[in-house]
Amino acid sequence: MSEALQGQRLRRAALIAYPAALGEERLDFLLERSALQGAERASLQWLLSGALRETAILQALLAQLLRPGRQDEQISALLQLALYELRHGQRPEFAVVNDWVAATQLIGKVWAKGLVNAVLRRYLRERSRLDAIPPPQSHPQWLLQRLQVAYPEQWPQIIAANLQPAPLWLRVNRQRRSRDAYQALLTERGVASSSHPQLPDALMLEQSLPVQELPGWEEGWVAVQDGAAQLAAEILAPKAGERILDACAAPGGKTAHLLALGADDLLALDRSESRLQRTQAALQRQGFAPTLRLADAADPTTYADARPFDAILLDVPCSATGIIRRHPDILHRPSDLATLTQEQARLLRGVWPLLRPGGRLLYCTCSVLPEENGEQIAAFLDEQADARLQVHPLSGQRLPGQDGMDGFFYALLGKVAEAGEAA
Ligand SMILES: C[S@@+](CC[C@H](N)C(=O)[O-])C[C@H]1O[C@@H](n2cnc3c(N)ncnc32)[C@H](O)[C@@H]1O
Incomplete structure (x- = not known):
């Protein structure tokens, strides 16, 4: 399958799942329902998790970039996903813009091509000003209030930690391999990891990778566990x-x-x-x-x-x-x-x-x-x-x-x- 088509499948799945998650559906179920597997599934998870963490910021950016008035919810979701990829993705900016402009077709909204193109390009032009605007509150009121009462000093750190992507933690199945032997295997393959003194089976990876690429995954040498x-x-x-x-x-x-x-x-x-x-x-x-x-x-x-x-x-x-x-x-x-x-x-x-x-x-x-x-x-x-x-x-x-x-x-x-x- 061509890379372009895979990307299209990913964007189609994201355009279905992101509004559903904003509408209170569970991300786990949505990922499962996408039927994407392996690296494609990992990319979808990266995009959705990131956009859901930054929804408040992405929506505030759109408020700056779009004229006030009635907005099309699907296009707003598409723009939020595109902005997230522009802010955090690895692909060249022109490719991101082109692909999300083309994605209007996937939701039957070709009329919005010009709008999506203009908004994304304006974001890139004015990025330094827009990114400097203080971020709005990311946590819902019910949770923020509870955190502030329970952790009068630590709540800002808790909120900041909630908005950071989590590292990949592994638990080595000691019935199959020792932690040290497994860490050596990872090192051989160029995958950096660190251990923890109180967790004899744990390894924290510096960079995430699809589990299928982990040595001995199918054989059960290792499991993903924080x-x-x-x-x-x-x-x-x-x-x-x-x-x-x-x-x-x-x-x-x-x-x-x-x-x-x-x-x-x-x-x-x-x-x-x-x-x-x-x-x-x-x-x-x-x-x-x-x-x-x-x-x-x-x-x-x-x-x-x-x-x-x-x-x-x-x-x-x-x-x-x-x-x-x-x-x-x-x-x-x-x-x-x-x-x-x-x-x-x-x-x-x-x-x-x-x-x-x-x-x-x-x-x-x-x-x-x-x-x-x-x-x-x-x-x-x-x-x-x-x-x-x-x-x-x-x-x-x-x-x-x-x-x-x-x-x-x-x-x-x-x-x-x-x-x-x-x-
Ligand atoms: C936090 S999860 C457990 C995670 C699991 N221990 C692990 O480490 O993978 C809580 C689980 O409790 C189950 N559950 C909820 N109410 C239950 C009940 N009354 N009896 C048995 N299981 C229940 C849910 O279906 C869910 O799978």
């Missing part, structure tokens, strides 16, 4: 022979890590069938086949037997406000925090009785909001006489961008043998 997400298995520290419940497992990133660290009696649940299918494929690629079950984790009658669990990982659904840099569509969707916090509380209370006395439960979210994190755990500890917060050097709140990682929250809870007695 450093902060890799803390889960390190904190839970599974041992062979322990019975482990991974209560909200899909798409299986942490499940695979627990298995790689030696968990050999693991039950993984999720209540989404499609996500469980993805989990199965991902685990299979890495050479693992644990028991996967479609179930509501908060209702143990549907999956538990009389044997208690030694350890539980509870990676609850959350606002995902710690991973905006990877999922900037979150900036464009309202978040139903009340429903999420209720569901988190229901899950905590639902799985707790399955833990044996002396056992441990790791609660985790990829959120930075206290109501889903510290406050959720404090409320649980208040009402659960046999629950204790355990001190762990890797637990607590991590903010996005810290050590190049996503924002995550971890609380390790121990179950005391009897109320009042330390486990």
Whole structure:
């Protein structure tokens, strides 16, 4: 297939997906629906993620470049995508302008060719003035207010980190290769990476590349997993022979890590069938086949037997406000925090009785909001006489961008043998 045609396919897919993401659809689903694969899919993700992070800036630029009045939404979306590529892409400016002018045809709006051409060329001419205009607020009010209250000093850094593209983090499957051996392989191929002292299987790549180009990808030597997400298995520290419940497992990133660290009696649940299918494929690629079950984790009658669990990982659904840099569509969707916090509380209370006395439960979210994190755990500890917060050097709140990682929250809870007695 010619490069030009591939580019056209990419722009067609972007012109469908970008307005849909602004209309509150999930970026993951839109990428999946695009049916693009490999390098083309990676380019689409780059373009959409970037434009969704910078929507406020791109729209402010358009306000400067277009005459006021009624605007065509599809053309506005096309111009935003084109401006993003002009500001951050690698292709020559003339090619970017020509291709986006031609893309008017893909949405049946050939009449707008002249307008698109004029706006993009004016941007290039006046770029230094336009780029110097202070950027407008990028975060929705509901989130900005919460961040300002929860992090009176750090909120500007959190926002800045949310607007930076995230690096590619890998987790080397130690059942297949050691981290150092894999890093040497990457170096041989000219791919620079760095390790992290607290994450024995992690490598952070300086430059992203399509996963299919990673050595041993198909053979499951490596998985994509942010450093902060890799803390889960390190904190839970599974041992062979322990019975482990991974209560909200899909798409299986942490499940695979627990298995790689030696968990050999693991039950993984999720209540989404499609996500469980993805989990199965991902685990299979890495050479693992644990028991996967479609179930509501908060209702143990549907999956538990009389044997208690030694350890539980509870990676609850959350606002995902710690991973905006990877999922900037979150900036464009309202978040139903009340429903999420209720569901988190229901899950905590639902799985707790399955833990044996002396056992441990790791609660985790990829959120930075206290109501889903510290406050959720404090409320649980208040009402659960046999629950204790355990001190762990890797637990607590991590903010996005810290050590190049996503924002995550971890609380390790121990179950005391009897109320009042330390486990
Ligand atoms: C944050 S994601 C889990 C990510 C996963 N642990 C990983 O590392 O790849 C939360 C998951 O919880 C699932 N979920 C939500 N409510 C659930 C419930 N009541 N029971 C089981 N799974 C649930 C969602 O379908 C989603 O896959």
